[in-house]
Amino acid sequence: MLLATIPLYVQPYLIILLTTILMYVILTVSWAIFSGPTRYISLASAAFFGIGVYTSALLGKSLPLPVVIVAGSLFSFILALCIGLLTLRLRGMYFIIFTFSISELMRNFLLWWETTMTGTVGRWVIIVDHMTVYYIILVIFALVLLTAHLIRRSRFGLALRSIGEQEEAASHIGINATLVKTITFAISAFFMGATGAIMATKWKYIDPRIAFDPLLSFMPVLMAIFGGTGQLFGPVFGAAVFAYLEEILTTKFPYYYMLLFGSILIVVILFLPHGMVGLVQKWLKGGLNRQNANP
Amino acid sequence: MFVTVLDVLIGGLIMGGIYALIAVGLSLQYGVGRVLNVSHGEFIMIGAFATWSLYTLLGISPLLSLVICGPVLFMIGFLIHRTLFQYLRDQSESIGAFADSSLLASFGLLFIIQNIALLVWKADIRAYSYLDSSVSILDAVFAVNRLVALLFAVVISSGFYIFLTRTRLGKAIRAAAEDPTTAQVMGVNIHRVLAICFGLGALMAGFAGPLISMIYEIQPTMGLEYTIIAIIVVVLGGLGSITGSLIGGFILGLVGSVVTYFDAGFSLIAYYVIFILLLLIRPTGILGK
Numbered sequence: 001m002l003l004a005t006i007p008l009y010v011q012p013y014l015i016i017l018l019t020t021i022l023m024y025v026i027l028t029v030s031w032a033i034f035s036g037p038t039r040y041i042s043l044a045s046a047a048f049f050g051i052g053v054y055t056s057a058l059l060g061k062s063l064p065l066p067v068v069i070v071a072g073s074l075f076s077f078i079l080a081l082c083i084g085l086l087t088l089r090l091r092g093m094y095f096i097i098f099t100f101s102i103s104e105l106m107r108n109f110l111l112w113w114e115t116t117m118t119g120t121v122g123r124w125v126i127i128v129d130h131m132t133v134y135y136i137i138l139v140i141f142a143l144v145l146l147t148a149h150l151i152r153r154s155r156f157g158l159a160l161r162s163i164g165e166q167e168e169a170a171s172h173i174g175i176n177a178t179l180v181k182t183i184t185f186a187i188s189a190f191f192m193g194a195t196g197a198i199m200a201t202k203w204k205y206i207d208p209r210i211a212f213d214p215l216l217s218f219m220p221v222l223m224a225i226f227g228g229t230g231q232l233f234g235p236v237f238g239a240a241v242f243a244y245l246e247e248i249l250t251t252k253f254p255y256y257y258m259l260l261f262g263s264i265l266i267v268v269i270l271f272l273p274h275g276m277v278g279l280v281q282k283w284l285k286g287g288l289n290r291q292n293a294n295p
Numbered sequence: 296m297f298v299t300v301l302d303v304l305i306g307g308l309i310m311g312g313i314y315a316l317i318a319v320g321l322s323l324q325y326g327v328g329r330v331l332n333v334s335h336g337e338f339i340m341i342g343a344f345a346t347w348s349l350y351t352l353l354g355i356s357p358l359l360s361l362v363i364c365g366p367v368l369f370m371i372g373f374l375i376h377r378t379l380f381q382y383l384r385d386q387s388e389s390i391g392a393f394a395d396s397s398l399l400a401s402f403g404l405l406f407i408i409q410n411i412a413l414l415v416w417k418a419d420i421r422a423y424s425y426l427d428s429s430v431s432i433l434d435a436v437f438a439v440n441r442l443v444a445l446l447f448a449v450v451i452s453s454g455f456y457i458f459l460t461r462t463r464l465g466k467a468i469r470a471a472a473e474d475p476t477t478a479q480v481m482g483v484n485i486h487r488v489l490a491i492c493f494g495l496g497a498l499m500a501g502f503a504g505p506l507i508s509m510i511y512e513i514q515p516t517m518g519l520e521y522t523i524i525a526i527i528v529v530v531l532g533g534l535g536s537i538t539g540s541l542i543g544g545f546i547l548g549l550v551g552s553v554v555t556y557f558d559a560g561f562s563l564i565a566y567y568v569i570f571i572l573l574l575l576i577r578p579t580g581i582l583g584k
Binding site: 225 | 325331379382383386391394395396398399400402403404405406407409410411413414519523526527530534558560561563564567568570571574575578
């Protein structure tokens with residue numbers, strides 16, 4: 001509610017900043033819908049995002065914006081279904097590198113296609129004004145939060161968590177692990193595709209390197225782990241803090257940005273294995289324990 | 296026709312030799328230590344740039360740099376494992392959790408090392424010429440530096456293979472790869488062996504970097520591509536199998552050379568296609584169990 005009224009009283013710069021932050025929050029929350037409970041770390045976010053971006057670039061000129069966004073989401077959804085069905089046998093490290101190769105394959109293939117077949121690497125996208133982009137991003141944000149919340153609370157979410165705990169046991173008690181995993185993977189891809197489709201209109205010019213940037217795959221993982229994947233709030237919080245931090249670091253320290261980013265990443269992994277939310281919880285629990293303990 | 300075939304073949308062997316070298320390093324780090332070190336390519340890049348600097352500024356021969364870069368990177372790798380990864384390993388609830396957290400930590404290393412390299416060497420593409428006279432073998436013409444690189448890659452990887460199979464430390468490493476807990480019970484100092492393994496991975500990167508800088512252009516962002524190639528080769532050969540990585544490296548190099556002959560832009564795509572098909576059809580690789 002508050003986020004919806006913000007444009008009424010702040011500068012355009014803040015709207016653009018908020019749009020970027022919300023983009024990362026959506027990517028992170030949708031990543032966490034699948035990878036949080038199942039513990040299958042997916043590095044295919046860039047692939048789904050990129051599909052959205054290219055849908056926007058190809059269809060944006062002939063179709064109205066809402067149709068383009070829905071189309072982008074559906075294409076990502078379908079791709080995720082295919083990947084999900086193909087990767088039934090892969091687990092752990094194999095799954096991680098498989099998902100990464102898929103998005104890298106798409107990026108390299110498109111680069112090759114655009115340079116040898118069409119002759120131009122980049123494409124122009126129909127521009128939409130900042131306010132419209134912001135409101136659409138806000139709607140997607142609301143939808144992804146609602147979806148994540150509903151999945152967490154449903155029997156479906158319970159099935160996902162039991163797959164994450166022990167997949168064999170989950171199959172034995174009658175959970176169709178394959179079906180559950182594939183559908184959840186596709187749902188998470190759906191929102192990534194939608195985000196890609198709308199963000200393309202903000203960037204005006206796109207090429208395979210921008211659309212399928214591997215950082216788009218890494219960032220949601222880092223942000224979710226930074227925030228903590230145990231709670232719905234964790235990825236939201238992690239992504240918001242991280243995206244803001246990234247914005248500050250890139251503008252204030254453009255030459256040291258990656259150095260600082262990498263250092264923060266290592267510190268987080270070393271000292272906050274359960275993320276910020278985990279730290280707060282531990283701190284609260286520790287506080288209670290201390291009250292109960294004898295001096 | 297014959298000359299073209301020979302050209303593609305030798306080109307493939309050279310690429311393959313380098314791929315085998317970097318893959319063996321990664322295979323050791325992942326197969327024994329369970330660290331999927333995505334910053335492996337950054338170590339290669341550091342080796343390549345150190346060689347470039349030593350050659351262009353001080354005139355030190357790249358083959359001498361090979362002997363400098365290897366041990367220095369070994370020490371850096373050893374220390375990184377002793378501090379960062381050992382701490383993570385002790386903290387982790389399970390080996391699976393360690394594999395995930397060490398993957399993320401090595402992403403952190405990737406960002407840090409790449410940024411330092413960008414600050415020191417700037418983002419430019421570099422190259423130098425060393426031993427660039429040519430020899431002709433059966434009418435096909437090759438630059439001497441490429442043949443020297445191939446020779447060194449073969450010598451180093453065979454030397455490394457002999458080290459693993461014949462020496463006591465090599466046996467300790469293979470024991471730790473099979474079963475860390477039992478190896479520890481049998482008197483293997485597991486923390487030391489794991490750190491040595493990580494260091495040896497960096498050593499291989501330190502050997503590969505100078506060889507790569509002799510024959511290809513280098514830039515500070517080149518690391519990830521080599522890491523990806525190393526991962527593909529390691530999976531191709533079977534995770535944890537050193538012999539598999541050596542064979543896999545030459546196979547991928549030959550495939551790459553053939554594809555490059557038809558369309559240079561297509562080689563990375565071909566690697567990914569091979570990799571994805573491999574994961575789908577036979578994820579255990581050529582020599583995997």
